[in-house]
Amino acid sequence: MRAYVEGVGLLGPGLPGWDPSRPVLTGEVPFRSAEAVIGASELLPAAERRRTPVPVKLALAVGQEAFRNAGREASATATVFTSSSGEGETLHHMCETLASVEREVSPTRFHNSVHNAAAGYWSIATRCREASTSLCAYDASFGAGLIEAVVQVVASADAVALIAYDQPYPEPLHSVRPILGCFGVAFLLTPEPTSRACAALEVALLPTEERPTRMAETGLEAMRRGIPAARALPLLATLARKTREGIVLEFLSGTSLRIEVRPC
């Protein structure tokens, strides 16, 4: 299955956007880990900006960057959101409240707790009525989103935006599910090459669990292993190098994804 990459968005530790991160991913500039700075999204009305949870802001930021790089209108594009952790901070606060005597649940927090909160805010912010889905496959969540997005590109013969993101849980959940940092990545995928296309991806599901492609740089490799959404790093590095390469991304047990990347 083939799709073309028309735009990329990226925000992670030491990776402040796709353009500034490319020399880090190619090794021209040394990687220095620094917590990702996730600003309020100008896509949202002022009243909404303050109360949107971090994963929503993260997803909106990388999604917006990918559309900006692609020069494409977000309001007409279907979306695939994927996250292993979802709305972890909101979940934590809800569970604390429910373990208390009063159980005074905040209605805003409740509607922000759904796994598709980012998708909901995105559609409101971009006025996009196209289809949107919100996936989870634990550590394989990025692979799940990628295969779903590429299948949608093929099925619809139209552009699809893939937005993957994770935020660490607060304690006590962090101890049982450690996620190293905030990481978001977005790809705008199209069925045909456009003037902005940077690469063609040929994606295949393998019926075997192959060893996933690793990052040569140890800090980036720790990030790849430590944040489910950062399983996208080998793909990002290949796109940054602008070379023709085949890589393997982790998927569900007993499977993997093979991606042939061809620059264009």
Add this chain to the structure above:
Amino acid sequence: MQPLVISRFAGVNSLGIGSEAAARALREGRSGLVSGNFETARFETCIGPVEGLDGYRIREDLRDFDCRNNRLAQLCLEQDGFVAGVAAARETYGAGRIGVFLGTSTAGLHSTELAYRSRDPQTGALPADYRYAETQNTYSLGAFARRYLGLTGPGFVVSSACSSTAKVFGNAARMIAAGVCDAAVVGGADTLCLMTLYGFQSLGLTSRHPCRPFDAERDGISIGEGAGFALLERADRARPGAMLLLGVGESSDAYHMSTPHPEGLGARMAMERALASAGLEPRDIDYINLHGTATKSNDASEDRAGFELFGPHTPCSSTKGATGHLLGAAGVTEAIICLLAIGHGMMPGGVNTRRVDPALRSHYLLENRYQKVSRVLTNSFGFGGSNCSLVLGAAR
């Protein structure tokens, strides 16, 4: 889209264990809703619980997955010859060629609610036997079902609130069309938990009475729990009468996180797209199973969208007065009810609803209607403005 055969389906909810139990209850006009609340929840409401989950045992090799949601999933997988159907498909296609695309809104969240009540008083740590990956993570349901059924194909869990298990029919259809797999298990489970009960109460959306969809006096939802699974295969060799997935339509409201678009724009778009995907016109649909949650705003916006598209004659009803709102499991449960409607030649009348709101213009059924049912449409709409409609039918 290319139609797919629904070769097996299984359901469990407050109407009973196994999908025929639901057919019997609907025939009798019986509701599974009871006055009371779940676990330690103490406000006045009605719920639709599945009996027997507390003492139910998860298969020994999968005991790490033990939680209310996976218990309900396993109980459902054991019904209606579903495991045998999957085993036959595994023989035909191979375990790696069958996808598992499931939906849930809260997975095993109740395990985390209980764990937060048992935190270490000194360190705040969760109890040592708490299992995040197998119970709390949204994918826990998918990992459990994939292992329970011995399948190794592609998969993931869709969690788009109350449209989740409708949307998975679309995921499976696309994956099969793209050749990523040859067959797929779809569906999912959602169980009662404190977060959804107190959450919907905080929004003022839970009723103290058994919910009354489309009633003039409707005043909110009744939350239920349930699971449903369906096995989808290519329809090349569909026998006459075989159940088919004919169309899927998806859209977003782009309006509000927890309130539907007042004019039903997103809902209408999902229905139009489902019809287009099936190559059908509104007049081809015999019956509509509404999302019909019994909130003022949902029913009004869904009625408007449905009336504008179908007019005043297409019979429709919500079965949530019987099952309660199964949240993430509503989509597959109501798809199964539609298959039962086709199989039994019965359009279920809305249970609990006494007087249809005169402001609503759709042709809402209050009594069961017995006649041939060939093509049906079912709606599922969720928080975040996530909409999905399915068209189902019988092969000619």
